[in-house]
Amino acid sequence: MNYDFLIVGAGFAGAVCAERLAASGKRVLVVDKRNHIGGNAYDREDENGVLIHPYGPHIFHTNSKRIFEYLSGFTDWRFYEHRVKAYVDGDLYPIPINRTTINKLYGLDLSEQDTIAFLESVREAREVNTTSEDVVLSSVGPDLCDKFFRGYTRKQWGLDLSELSAGVAARIPTRSNDDDRYFTDTFQFMPAHGYTAMFEKMLDSPNIDVRLSTDYDVVKANIECGHVVYTGPIDAYFGYRFGKLPYRSLHFQHQHLSDVERFQTTGTINYPNDHEYTRITEFKHLTGQQHQGTSIVKEYPRAEGEPYYPIPRKENEALFMRYSELAETVTDVTFVGRLAQYRYYNMDQVVGAALKAVETLV
Structure with missing residues (x-):
């Protein structure tokens, strides 16, 4: 034809x-x-009946009413605000870094204004933020940088923060309040019946x-x-x-836990300094699915393979x-x-x- x-x-x-x-x-x-x-956003039920994302978690968020309304023509939505914690020094902390993170990490009881002053006292000012290292050091200083960012970046990108453009780190804010949402966009939802069902209608x-x-x-x-x-x-x-053109790839290790209804407290937990994987995501947080077991995925960054990240x-x-x-x-x-x-x-x-x-x- x-x-x-x-x-x-x-x-x-x-x-x-x-x-x-x-x-x-x-x-x-x-x-x-x-x-x-569906590309990398494709989802399906695994052999145990849990809706998973084979290519890693995809959480929809946008500030564009036009884009949200366009996609709404092909799916109903489930309200979902993604939350992430980072495993650092044997404990879990909210990421992006906020007041709770700083108080818990350093044993402090800072108010919001105190947190702003604390961050000002530890940050290393840069005249120009050229690299991701510049962005992080000028935002949170060297200690928080090393605990939460440097190791994760090395695993994720195979590069030091100083070798990446500023825009990578600029995607992650720093907060002086207790807002522990990973995104603050106006529209934060998941397709009610999954991404594949949405693509089928499109x-x-x-x-x-x-x-x-x-x-x-x-x-x-x-x-x-x-x-x-x-x-x-x-x-x-x-x-x-x-x-x-260089890309970073990923290897996904999926696992079903038949005797565990909930594996972790948030949808994703980052591991900046421990293990070879960067993060673990538990899909039931994202989808709201009810199931007696649960399915998780560990992400291992790779230099070779399917191109995921420019x-x-x-x-x-x-x-x-x-x-x-x-x-x-x-x-x-x-x-x-x-x-x-x-x-x-x-x-x-x-x-x-x-x-x-x-x-x-x-």
Whole structure:
């Protein structure tokens, strides 16, 4: 068949583009090399009937009413505010760092104003925050940096804080009050029936065909289409002409505990200084599911494997810009998404980028 658009990838970027284009009357083909839709946000029940996220926890949050209302057309929501604790020196502390964290760690009883003064007394001022180390030291000082950030960053990114762009650490605030929510966005919800069910509704259109377990490089010569929307790695599209863009990958160790109804006190616990894994997530916190057992996942960062996180460094951004300039010369392809735009996007940011891309295409 002839299609108006061929979309490579059935994750957030691809599904949003497909839905919007189909709604405008375009014929769309979506291909994905995996055997399921949803990309890394795909969820499913494990063999014990617990809804899990095979590619690690995905918690939806956004300040954009437009994005929230758009996705609400394909799912009901469950209110959920994510909370994270960090295991440090044999105890658990709220992260992001707040007044509770500081009082418990140092045996203090600081008020909110006292906490502001404490942080001011320990911080190391920087004229310019160039690296993530600059951001953390200028916010919480060396001791809290070493306890909560340096080890975690080394595991997660394979780099020291001083080797990462400032934007990575800037994602994590420091609070002088007792707010222990990981996010403070206006809209914090989980899809009531899971992400996969939401994606199924997005792609449920007579104008959309979906082919799974299908490699774009293998089938592209046999598909006629007017335009390609590419959501995969931009360097792969161009055959790594300028070299490979660096990514961090992950290995997920899933485990079901049949005789434990609740494994940990919060959805995620970080391990900045202990163990090879960075964190453990227990899915029932996220989904609200009732089950006599529970399922958890441990995350082990890797240098090789599926590309999950673009590594934010100046030299990597410079390499991406070479690919971006090359992409601008290709008029029949639109590049959108975390891998195609080499950006450390949250889910809502991917949705926003896809909606913007479709507005241009339509």
